[in-house]
Amino acid sequence: MKKFDSIAIVGVGLIGASIGLAARREKLARQVVGIGRRASSLRKAKACRAVDQTTTHLERGVAGADLVIVCTPVELIVVQVQRIVAVVPEALVTDVGSTKQQLVSALAKSLPRNSHFVGSHPMAGGENTGPEHGRANLLEGRTVVVTPDRRSQDTDVQRICDFWAALGAGVLRMSPKEHDRAVAATSHLPHLLASAIAGSTPEDYFPLVSTGWLDTTRIAAGDAALWRQIFLSNHENVLQSLTRLERTLRSMRTALERQDAAKLESLLEQAKRTRDALGS
Amino acid sequence: MKKFDSIAIVGVGLIGASIGLAARREKLARQVVGIGRRASSLRKAKACRAVDQTTTHLERGVAGADLVIVCTPVELIVVQVQRIVAVVPEALVTDVGSTKQQLVSALAKSLPRNSHFVGSHPMAGGENTGPEHGRANLLEGRTVVVTPDRRSQDTDVQRICDFWAALGAGVLRMSPKEHDRAVAATSHLPHLLASAIAGSTPEDYFPLVSTGWLDTTRIAAGDAALWRQIFLSNHENVLQSLTRLERTLRSMRTALERQDAAKLESLLEQAKRTRDALGS
Numbered sequence: 428m429k430k431f432d433s434i435a436i437v438g439v440g441l442i443g444a445s446i447g448l449a450a451r452r453e454k455l456a457r458q459v460v461g462i463g464r465r466a467s468s469l470r471k472a473k474a475c476r477a478v479d480q481t482t483t484h485l486e487r488g489v490a491g492a493d494l495v496i497v498c499t500p501v502e503l504i505v506v507q508v509q510r511i512v513a514v515v516p517e518a519l520v521t522d523v524g525s526t527k528q529q530l531v532s533a534l535a536k537s538l539p540r541n542s543h544f545v546g547s548h549p550m551a552g553g554e555n556t557g558p559e560h561g562r563a564n565l566l567e568g569r570t571v572v573v574t575p576d577r578r579s580q581d582t583d584v585q586r587i588c589d590f591w592a593a594l595g596a597g598v599l600r601m602s603p604k605e606h607d608r609a610v611a612a613t614s615h616l617p618h619l620l621a622s623a624i625a626g627s628t629p630e631d632y633f634p635l636v637s638t639g640w641l642d643t644t645r646i647a648a649g650d651a652a653l654w655r656q657i658f659l660s661n662h663e664n665v666l667q668s669l670t671r672l673e674r675t676l677r678s679m680r681t682a683l684e685r686q687d688a689a690k691l692e693s694l695l696e697q698a699k700r701t702r703d704a705l706g707s
Numbered sequence: 708m709k710k711f712d713s714i715a716i717v718g719v720g721l722i723g724a725s726i727g728l729a730a731r732r733e734k735l736a737r738q739v740v741g742i743g744r745r746a747s748s749l750r751k752a753k754a755c756r757a758v759d760q761t762t763t764h765l766e767r768g769v770a771g772a773d774l775v776i777v778c779t780p781v782e783l784i785v786v787q788v789q790r791i792v793a794v795v796p797e798a799l800v801t802d803v804g805s806t807k808q809q810l811v812s813a814l815a816k817s818l819p820r821n822s823h824f825v826g827s828h829p830m831a832g833g834e835n836t837g838p839e840h841g842r843a844n845l846l847e848g849r850t851v852v853v854t855p856d857r858r859s860q861d862t863d864v865q866r867i868c869d870f871w872a873a874l875g876a877g878v879l880r881m882s883p884k885e886h887d888r889a890v891a892a893t894s895h896l897p898h899l900l901a902s903a904i905a906g907s908t909p910e911d912y913f914p915l916v917s918t919g920w921l922d923t924t925r926i927a928a929g930d931a932a933l934w935r936q937i938f939l940s941n942h943e944n945v946l947q948s949l950t951r952l953e954r955t956l957r958s959m960r961t962a963l964e965r966q967d968a969a970k971l972e973s974l975l976e977q978a979k980r981t982r983d984a985l986g987s
Binding site: 599614635665 | 909930955977
């Protein structure tokens, strides 16, 4: 792929720092600039060599960049991309937000026609946040969804896809709408359920918690404010996924009430087949 | 603790083999006999030194044992304990079944008054079954619930508690009823939900499955027939736990429908506090 001169990463948390580490390892640019609100995070990001330079000033940080990757919470992305495009209208800009439809359509309406924004969503992360948890291999073997819309230019989309592929990710193109429907089922609903289980377990029973509960509720440890944003920015699709799940739960409830062994086992068997097919 | 002369383990799967390995390591008996239906499992259990001797014949296997541990699926336990007590009425007998109320009360009604059965439930396991996955340290740091009833003799309960403690487990005494309510919430409900999520994820979205989905659904890979038995033997408590979860889900649904950020974040925050408190 054609290398970049200067990559700016806005938000140097787990994902931002991991992208910086991988981009530097693969020598995808002459320099990587880290931009953040907190000097302490920027210091950590620089100390672990995720970025070459840092600043808390967005406009100054992106000046001169030919690729900008916005890795901030989903509520902030639209305004930040607008500010970035105002400074470097010729730069390729992407983000790593977990939902895409609201964001992409807000930007389609507000950005100048010849700007170069293409949305992305790397399907990776973890409960740990902060640049010190960044890993150059975080995206290796993971999927990054790239979500062009009608206004996206083919060459921009291709360069963004090539960039993620150069970090070791498998790249999938989807419309923002398709993406949001899919992640509602594969990411947001599991999070909602993990939280519902953790939140509804009576305190008296905590001593009997074991591996199964811990696995099933692991993602409920994620940052509540961040997930509140994700849920609200995709609430219609999450509600649809929840409706689908409630149908399955009703079948399970009926099977339990009727002590219908055959039905119950067939529901468990079907779930097991899906789980087995999707790896460990 | 006072050692045993001969321990018989009925069912040499993951749990049975792990108990054998740990009992042999801790030299808790002169010999450990493995009893199973399949010669192939027995061969594996002997090959990995989980047991000293093996047989497919229940009555012959337990003859001479002073401790018998029944590690077979929950549906089989009552009949097997009855057969064991008929052969060695003086032996201490326990089981590792995941539900206790049905089983303990069926045995209370059917066993002779001076028999020595005390139920147990080691809170450990994994998706992998079979003696080859057994580990001497499987129970170290885990909880084993011991579930005496009114008929249990104190000395028997104490010896069973000491046995599990000698394998490195933390021992908790609960009534069979309390135990079943608790595990409905901490084990059975998470399994039901993991299966519901795996079972209701549309196939088109499989490529977007990531860490969160995989963690949340991991236990849905468990054996469907085994879990069908567990659910049916505890269906009333599982239904009560499900009702409690559905209340939480309704609050989440309302918060999403009303786009009530404060309510949603407070639900997520409460779940996070519980999850954080219960370890990794």
